[in-house]
Amino acid sequence: MELDPKIPAGPIDQKWDRHKFSMKLVNPANKRKFNILVVGSGLAGGSAAASLAELGYGVDCFCYQDSPRRAHSIAAQGGINASKNYQNDGDSDYRLFYDTIKGGDYRSREANVYRLAQLSGNIIDQCVAQGVPFAREYGGLLANRSFGGAQVSRTFYARGQTGQQLLLGAYSALSRQIGLGNVKMHTRTEMLDLVVVDGRARGIVVRNMITGEVRSYAGDAVILATGGYSNVFYLSTNAKGCNVTAAYRAYKRGAAFANPCYTQIHPTCIPVTGEHQSKLTLMSESLRNDGRIWVPKDADDKRKPGAIPDEDRDYYLERRYPAFGNLVPRDVASRAAKLVCDEGRGVGETGLGVYLDFAAAIGRLGEDAIREKYGNLFHMYEKITAENPYEVPMRIYPALHYTMGGLWVDYNLESTIGGLFVLGEANFSDHGANRLGASALMQGLADGYFIVPATVGDFLAREGHNTVAPESQGFKSAETEVNEKIKRLLNIKGERTADSFHRELGKIVWDHCGMGRSEEGLKKALEKLPALREEFWKNLKIMPTRNDQVNQTLERAGRVADHLEFAEVMVTDALNRAESCGGHFREESQTEEGEAKRDDDNFAYVAAWEYAGVGNAPVLNKEPLTFEEVSLTQRSYK
Amino acid sequence: MKFTLKVWRQTNPKDSGRFRTYEAADISSDTSFLEMLDIVNERLIERGDDPIVFDHDCREGICGTCGCVVNGFAHGHQEGTTLCQLHMRAFDDGQTLWIEPWRARAFPVITDLMVDRSAFDRIIQAGGFISIRTGSPPDGNAIPIPKHDADEAFEAAACVGCGACVAACPNASAMLFVSAKISQLGLVPQGQPERWDRVRSMVSAMEQAGFGACSNHGECEAACPKEIPMDFIARLNRDLVCSMIKK
Numbered sequence: 001m002e003l004d005p006k007i008p009a010g011p012i013d014q015k016w017d018r019h020k021f022s023m024k025l026v027n028p029a030n031k032r033k034f035n036i037l038v039v040g041s042g043l044a045g046g047s048a049a050a051s052l053a054e055l056g057y058g059v060d061c062f063c064y065q066d067s068p069r070r071a072h073s074i075a076a077q078g079g080i081n082a083s084k085n086y087q088n089d090g091d092s093d094y095r096l097f098y099d100t101i102k103g104g105d106y107r108s109r110e111a112n113v114y115r116l117a118q119l120s121g122n123i124i125d126q127c128v129a130q131g132v133p134f135a136r137e138y139g140g141l142l143a144n145r146s147f148g149g150a151q152v153s154r155t156f157y158a159r160g161q162t163g164q165q166l167l168l169g170a171y172s173a174l175s176r177q178i179g180l181g182n183v184k185m186h187t188r189t190e191m192l193d194l195v196v197v198d199g200r201a202r203g204i205v206v207r208n209m210i211t212g213e214v215r216s217y218a219g220d221a222v223i224l225a226t227g228g229y230s231n232v233f234y235l236s237t238n239a240k241g242c243n244v245t246a247a248y249r250a251y252k253r254g255a256a257f258a259n260p261c262y263t264q265i266h267p268t269c270i271p272v273t274g275e276h277q278s279k280l281t282l283m284s285e286s287l288r289n290d291g292r293i294w295v296p297k298d299a300d301d302k303r304k305p306g307a308i309p310d311e312d313r314d315y316y317l318e319r320r321y322p323a324f325g326n327l328v329p330r331d332v333a334s335r336a337a338k339l340v341c342d343e344g345r346g347v348g349e350t351g352l353g354v355y356l357d358f359a360a361a362i363g364r365l366g367e368d369a370i371r372e373k374y375g376n377l378f379h380m381y382e383k384i385t386a387e388n389p390y391e392v393p394m395r396i397y398p399a400l401h402y403t404m405g406g407l408w409v410d411y412n413l414e415s416t417i418g419g420l421f422v423l424g425e426a427n428f429s430d431h432g433a434n435r436l437g438a439s440a441l442m443q444g445l446a447d448g449y450f451i452v453p454a455t456v457g458d459f460l461a462r463e464g465h466n467t468v469a470p471e472s473q474g475f476k477s478a479e480t481e482v483n484e485k486i487k488r489l490l491n492i493k494g495e496r497t498a499d500s501f502h503r504e505l506g507k508i509v510w511d512h513c514g515m516g517r518s519e520e521g522l523k524k525a526l527e528k529l530p531a532l533r534e535e536f537w538k539n540l541k542i543m544p545t546r547n548d549q550v551n552q553t554l555e556r557a558g559r560v561a562d563h564l565e566f567a568e569v570m571v572t573d574a575l576n577r578a579e580s581c582g583g584h585f586r587e588e589s590q591t592e593e594g595e596a597k598r599d600d601d602n603f604a605y606v607a608a609w610e611y612a613g614v615g616n617a618p619v620l621n622k623e624p625l626t627f628e629e630v631s632l633t634q635r636s637y638k
Numbered sequence: 639m640k641f642t643l644k645v646w647r648q649t650n651p652k653d654s655g656r657f658r659t660y661e662a663a664d665i666s667s668d669t670s671f672l673e674m675l676d677i678v679n680e681r682l683i684e685r686g687d688d689p690i691v692f693d694h695d696c697r698e699g700i701c702g703t704c705g706c707v708v709n710g711f712a713h714g715h716q717e718g719t720t721l722c723q724l725h726m727r728a729f730d731d732g733q734t735l736w737i738e739p740w741r742a743r744a745f746p747v748i749t750d751l752m753v754d755r756s757a758f759d760r761i762i763q764a765g766g767f768i769s770i771r772t773g774s775p776p777d778g779n780a781i782p783i784p785k786h787d788a789d790e791a792f793e794a795a796a797c798v799g800c801g802a803c804v805a806a807c808p809n810a811s812a813m814l815f816v817s818a819k820i821s822q823l824g825l826v827p828q829g830q831p832e833r834w835d836r837v838r839s840m841v842s843a844m845e846q847a848g849f850g851a852c853s854n855h856g857e858c859e860a861a862c863p864k865e866i867p868m869d870f871i872a873r874l875n876r877d878l879v880c881s882m883i884k885k
Contacts, residue, residue: 051772066693067759069799070701086779122773129775131768131828133792140782158792164700165795172767179763187756210748239695276669278676281698380699383723384670449772497683499676543688549650550691550749553683 001256001610003623006410007111012629013093016115019411020454024461031056033465036456037204037219039191039246041068043163043170043441044424045225047448050173053182055453057460060217061174062186062206064241069171072227072239073444076163077284077377078147079155080127080441082120087144091152093117098630100439103149103329104404104432105582105598106632107259107606109625111411112429116439119446124156126449130169134158145373147437148285149329149637155438160284160377166441170448190555191246192482194222194253194420197474201420202467205478207486209555212548214482216470220463221419221456224250225448228403228425230263232563232570233514234506236400237269237282243559244566247407247426251569255415256608256621258408258428260566261574264435264583265515266401267333270384270394271353280399281384283356283377285437288326288333290361290370291394293317295354299344305355305393316340320593324637331434331583331596332637334398338515339594341397348395357393398515402440404431404583405573408608408623412455413447416608419463421456423447428606433582489557494539498557501536505560508532509567513574518587522575529571530615533564569609569618576620579603591634600632639665639726642734643678645690651746657736667727671714672697672704674726691750697722699863702798705805706751707738712802712861720800720863740801742810744848755801757847758815764843765836766819768828787825794821796864806861809850814858816844817874818866824877834881841878 008019026034034057038049041063049061063071083096096117101108124142128134134156135143144153158165177183186206193205195216203218229244230236251257268283294313296303301312316336318325328336337354340346347353362370367390371378378389385395406428413421413429424444431439468474512525542553580589580596581603589597606623641662648655662678669677672694679689695703699720706721708714714724729735737751745753783791795818803814820837823829829836852871859868 047772054771065695065701065703066755067799069759069762070695070703072696072701075696075698075700084778121778124778125775126770126772128778128781129768129770129828131791131823131826133788133795133822133826134778136783136785136788138785140784140788141779158795161700161796164798165792168795172762173770173772175759175762176767176769178759179765185759187759239701240697241695273668274666276666276673276677278670278673279697379718380723383699383719384725386725386727453772495684497680499680541683543683550752552691553689 001416001608001621003256003408003416003608003621004410005109005623006412007109008411012110012114015111016118023454023458026457026461028056032058034058034220034460035060035467036221036223037217038062038223038225039204040071040225040227041174042071042073042225042227042424043167043444044448045223046071046167046170046174047445048223048225048423048452049183050170050177051449051453052456053177055457059183060186060219061183062189062191064188064190064209066187068174068185068187069168071167072242073167073441074164075239076441077160077282078286079145079157079162079438080123080166081147081154081438082124082156082442083117083154084121084124086142087153089152091154095152096120096154099150100430100436101432101630102635103436104434105596105635106432106600106604106627107262107581107625108430108432110627110629115451116430116443116446119450120442122450123442123445127166127169130172132158132165132169145286146289146327148288148327148333149436157286160286160374163441166445170445191226192249192558193478194250195475195478196253196417197468200418203470203475205482207482210550212551214479214486216475216479218467218470218475220460220465220467221421223421223423223452223456224407224426225423226426228406229566230400230403232505232567233400233510234502235272235277235280237266237280240279243562245559245562248562248566250407250415250417250420252611253417254611255417255420256408256610257405257569258606258608259405259573260570260609261513261577261584262404262433262582263400264330264402264404265334265398267330267337267398268356268396269399269401270381271348271350271397281380282399282401283381283394283396285330287356287374287377290373291326291356291358292360293326293354293356295340295345295347305357314340314345321637328637329434329436334515335585337398353395353397355393356396358389359393362390402435404428404433404435408606412458413452414455414459419459421452423452433584486554489540489542489554489561490544492537492540493544494541496539497541498553498560501532501540502560502563504532505564505567509571513571516585516587517574519575522571525571526568526575529564529568536561536564565614572617573607573609576607577603598634639667639731641665641729641732644734644736646738647690647750648747649749651748655747665726667725669726670697670722671708671724671726672722691752693752694722699723700798702800705740705800705802707740707805709736712740712805713863718863718865720798740805742804742849744810744812745801745804757849758799758801758812760847761812761816761840761843762819765832765839768823769832781827783826791822791825794818794825794866794870797866798864800863802861802863803858804849806857807850808855808857809853811852812844812849813852813871813874814862814866814868816840817870820874820877821870824873833877834884837874837877837881
């Protein structure tokens, strides 16, 4: 497989401008002849569908939810970064670029990240113009806050609901285009396969989740903006419906999957309480601006948190990382929490938790100021735990939250299949081995509003309009495969529910491919996963009576089937990468202080995996990462 | 804990539907309402019965996907809470729970507790936006907005589009939903150029979708999981009257 990242020549700050000028344009009168399929309606998909339709292309947009307004981008809390330097605190495109590369532990592509930083300011302008109610200062100008991994204040926010407000902005732009008839929206529709004819993406096969009808759509280009794969772990902060199916089916059709082992475990989530738990809830990282994280110094100290005096508390992040303190990047904060819990100093009934304490901030700023900043988060915490965080410290523990890995894309966001573009969390390109807080919203919107409308146009101008009819052989055989797979699932008639397989899968990958990974554990996972997959296909129980109407058990089973296969790719990648970097922590590769130790001589590459059949080890392709701007150093937040 | 569930079961929009009784035993008080339904469903599947169909996604109160009427209250009796944020500790052990879908002509039932809320999308498509093309905005700080206005716009923008206001209203009116969007955009300078057209189009789309009119019952405000106040409805009415004079 050939991996050409197509990085434009020239100085880093001119690459995107030069590239835009060198791209071909589609004549305005010809744009409406082209039809583009956009799968996903979150920040990336929604903004792409709206922007492409504004340009004049015909767009079909698909989502599994009942409305595009419900995509999981909506749950992002803390904020969105932009190098506006409104605070006059020394921010610049270059600094945002540098922080993101460093935060990603030098495993992302310089050119992509620089472009992201360049576009970040435009996103804020665009969203303000849409009426997104960002937080403001008394003078009426936009407010900023700090976020993990940065020493400047560059995060724009809308209380703890920034994702919701940005998504509703994109949704309003999309709705306008739907109303004008430029976008055809297909809700409650799930993509189940990608149609590739002669090496080019030609369309998709979807299932209508209400009627059960399976049918195809043809297009001149296909855009996947289908999110990440955190739900392979069963318990994650993702919505219940989030799944890897669209990306995984594209992988099976020839798209390379890059760096699947780069998963982000978010340090501030509400701890697990019991077996019944269906998902985990994130508490925004912005809480670390004002909250102090601690555990008792003594593992046997079972006093209530309020009764433990300061000298008996260990503010371990402030102690270990005096420069960044509670604002170290997510991977560092998560590992530090695991470490103190492994030492037996964790708090709460399960011992898997640490305190996030606002007493000092409330004392300093007053309860009202804290409510103004974090009111909805405190409210949410109290709903779930029945504890009042204004009075007792929150208990938090790391949980799966975001996946940096994704389908491999070049600088144009085009995958290894021609005409298949991948945006947002579904691609791999910008966050390296660890994503900084408030960068996911930035990337999703940069991809959708500004990058893909330009690069898809270039692709269409070069390729011309020649759609393959959905009646053709390529489409028919893909549809048949999808129908047969559904039939197979319905006919197993075993004893175990899809959820019970999913929980077992989640436990395997969390234990062996979670916060700490070792060769021994990963090999164990690679033994357990095929056995579980085989049992799934023999012993699954779903409701076979329903195929021509709503069948949520069938939807879940199809997703679990793909998660099961995908998990093997993820674990294989984790085993191959014998270094530690960012969110990927190999126990064998750490510094004396227990920090992640990279191995740049052997692993400064993108691992792009190629499908080789179910049960066969995928084929590794490498894209070397070259750094012209930044020098690779051991990350330090001390 | 143990509960008796009386759940609305309806196989398709044409089916007339009926309540069926299920026992939910051994439920931990820390279980959320939807997790309780998950447990009941797992048991139904294991014994070969059709599981209860219900909509849900984020399970943290922000996507607006979930929602049904529990003992007569949209999203249950707890204030400021979506169904997914409601925990079983809010109920009494041994209690009987009547669980029904949103009921409104504009929200037809699809299956069991799942309803079709696409009417909300059509209202937004009619005008719930600011017409700004990608790539053409001024600098974000070019338009200062008084903090008070920005905060009030934010309060309106918190709407998650779940439909509880419609379900709670005896007239099945969507006025709280529509007024929240009208107010969010009407309170900020960016929204002024289209302000009068917007209110006309959105109200007309609301009427076409089959929602009822507002007669100031206030049930919507009480049911809203985001506690959006009825004052916004007054703002909508004022804008609607003004729009008849202003062009």
